[in-house]
Amino acid sequence: MRVTQGCFSFLPDLTDDQIRRQVQYCLDKGWAVNIEFTDDPHPRNTYWEMWGLPMFDLRDAAGIMKELADCRRVYGDRYIRLSGFDSSHGWESVRISFIVNRPAHEGGFRLDRQEAAGRNIRYSTRAYAAQRPEGERYQS
Amino acid sequence: MKHESITVRGKERYKSGVMEYKRMGYYEPDYEPKDTDVIALFRVTPQDGVDPIEACAAVAGESSTATWTVVWTDRLTAAEKYRAKCYRVDPVPNSPGSYFASIAYDLDLFEPGSIANLSASIIGNVFGFKPLKALRLEDMRLPVAYVKTFQGPATGIVVERERLDKFGRPLLGATVKPKLGLSGRNYGRVVYEALKGGLDFTKDDENINSQPFMHWRERFLYCMEAVNRAQAATGEVKGTYLNVTAATMEDMYERADFARELGSNVVMIDLVIGYTAIQSMAKWARRNDMILHLHRAGHSTYTRQRNHGISFRVIAKWMRLAGVDHIHAGTVVGKLEGDPNTTRGYYDVCREDFNPAKLEHGIFFDQHWASLNKLMPVASGGIHAGQMHQLLDLLGEDVVLQFGGGTIGHPRGIQAGATANRVALEAMILARNEGRDYVHEGPEILAKAALSCTPLREALEVWKDVTFNYESTDSPDFVPTPSLAV
Numbered sequence: 001m002r003v004t005q006g007c008f009s010f011l012p013d014l015t016d017d018q019i020r021r022q023v024q025y026c027l028d029k030g031w032a033v034n035i036e037f038t039d040d041p042h043p044r045n046t047y048w049e050m051w052g053l054p055m056f057d058l059r060d061a062a063g064i065m066k067e068l069a070d071c072r073r074v075y076g077d078r079y080i081r082l083s084g085f086d087s088s089h090g091w092e093s094v095r096i097s098f099i100v101n102r103p104a105h106e107g108g109f110r111l112d113r114q115e116a117a118g119r120n121i122r123y124s125t126r127a128y129a130a131q132r133p134e135g136e137r138y139q140s
Numbered sequence: 141m142k143h144e145s146i147t148v149r150g151k152e153r154y155k156s157g158v159m160e161y162k163r164m165g166y167y168e169p170d171y172e173p174k175d176t177d178v179i180a181l182f183r184v185t186p187q188d189g190v191d192p193i194e195a196c197a198a199v200a201g202e203s204s205t206a207t208w209t210v211v212w213t214d215r216l217t218a219a220e221k222y223r224a225k226c227y228r229v230d231p232v233p234n235s236p237g238s239y240f241a242s243i244a245y246d247l248d249l250f251e252p253g254s255i256a257n258l259s260a261s262i263i264g265n266v267f268g269f270k271p272l273k274a275l276r277l278e279d280m281r282l283p284v285a286y287v288k289t290f291q292g293p294a295t296g297i298v299v300e301r302e303r304l305d306k307f308g309r310p311l312l313g314a315t316v317k318p319k320l321g322l323s324g325r326n327y328g329r330v331v332y333e334a335l336k337g338g339l340d341f342t343k344d345d346e347n348i349n350s351q352p353f354m355h356w357r358e359r360f361l362y363c364m365e366a367v368n369r370a371q372a373a374t375g376e377v378k379g380t381y382l383n384v385t386a387a388t389m390e391d392m393y394e395r396a397d398f399a400r401e402l403g404s405n406v407v408m409i410d411l412v413i414g415y416t417a418i419q420s421m422a423k424w425a426r427r428n429d430m431i432l433h434l435h436r437a438g439h440s441t442y443t444r445q446r447n448h449g450i451s452f453r454v455i456a457k458w459m460r461l462a463g464v465d466h467i468h469a470g471t472v473v474g475k476l477e478g479d480p481n482t483t484r485g486y487y488d489v490c491r492e493d494f495n496p497a498k499l500e501h502g503i504f505f506d507q508h509w510a511s512l513n514k515l516m517p518v519a520s521g522g523i524h525a526g527q528m529h530q531l532l533d534l535l536g537e538d539v540v541l542q543f544g545g546g547t548i549g550h551p552r553g554i555q556a557g558a559t560a561n562r563v564a565l566e567a568m569i570l571a572r573n574e575g576r577d578y579v580h581e582g583p584e585i586l587a588k589a590a591l592s593c594t595p596l597r598e599a600l601e602v603w604k605d606v607t608f609n610y611e612s613t614d615s616p617d618f619v620p621t622p623s624l625a626v
Contacts (some may be wrong), residue, residue: 022574109373111369
């Protein structure tokens, strides 16, 4: 399966050149670019680990691409996403977010059903990978 | 049209009998509206032979304190404060016999936080007043002091995006079709296919409530199976607007509570349930962390004709105050009424914190929203993947694009239809962000994306010639209406 979170998951994986152009778009808008990674892609796992702080003062796409390359070197077996953060009044949140790195094999999710009263079902979604301890989930 | 005040003052004003509205204090051309006044702009078409100033003063009178004759009991009140004042009358451009009347109302005339009270005054008796041929409420300026008495959208655009973890692109939806007749089990199939294929939301139609072919609990249970399956298959948050519209508030609360119990992140209501019921559901939604989708069922009965009724921009303002999170606001290019400039005005009302007066978009007043949550417009009705560049250009990024037929009617099935729409959207966003002239290069961008996406190629082929090019019945008065070349 392919996790389809983020803005561009239905397109072929972005090349570094395409990623750089999206980073430039964020910088031109005055947004801070943030790099995050995780090995728990649950749809409601909001807080991926941050690769340092959001780069509020870095205004150069090349610098961000270098950070991304460094992050990939360490966590290349995991999901990595880039996001653009807009601190202006009335938004003060993420403006764009997209995946830039995936594990070699995406194991997907198991849907558990617990039969409850009447015909109700309690659902829970579990990433197969998350059964293993953090850090060991996508190692072959 | 500038005139002197002809208000009768003192003892003479209260002599028993009938007096013209314009002489009773409802026409005050020198009045300067206060920052705290509610202002309404009406299009007034008097009966033949009726003085336009008198007609406009009558609208002010009948929508505030007046009755058909002088009453002495006015003297028990601070009557001058409570009288609405028509302070300006202008002929409508290119429309002989019609006049724009600007009328100011003191804030004390209105109950805080109540659309029912506001509308009972402004669109109450006055719309049936015999001396008028027709009357239309075009726009309102709501003072910040009044805006602040409303909850506003239960969730708002920003928090909705945070909850869904979806940023940087329009959301994608589809209304389940056929509108009527599917069983719960079959209905859930459509939901699952559409969500798994790449849509963010599916939607009940306005008249799907609880009928013999599918009672509401069946629908809710199968839909939530579909939503959860699709979430697990994609790793993405999904939702389906469960329509809780019902005959009574008790029924609606019961349905909404069941939706929450099942883990739905959104419920839906129809405009026909009424303003009070809408405000109740908005409070329920805020209490229960639920997105509230509003379908504007019925609005065209009074919004569509230019000479009589209410402009949809006023309904949009009221709904932002009332507290819904989504509102259908037009597509421009689709099958339903929507002039591009007028529609732009509606979208601005939903999404901006400040609307400057812009006559060419039908916005007559500066409107401050005082950080009230933003309302996500929904574009639905006769749109398809081949229009993606136009939709993005005309409607922007904070919008739900709903492709019902344009998903379910795909020759290779619903999943393929959903994937076609999602790929078209992502390709267009990517191109726009890269700085390309996506409006003009749109067809080329789509064709290129279709090279690696067969469903998109098929969608573009099936719907390549579909357009809805008809003259609009509700365009702004201040610019020539551009015809939309598609």
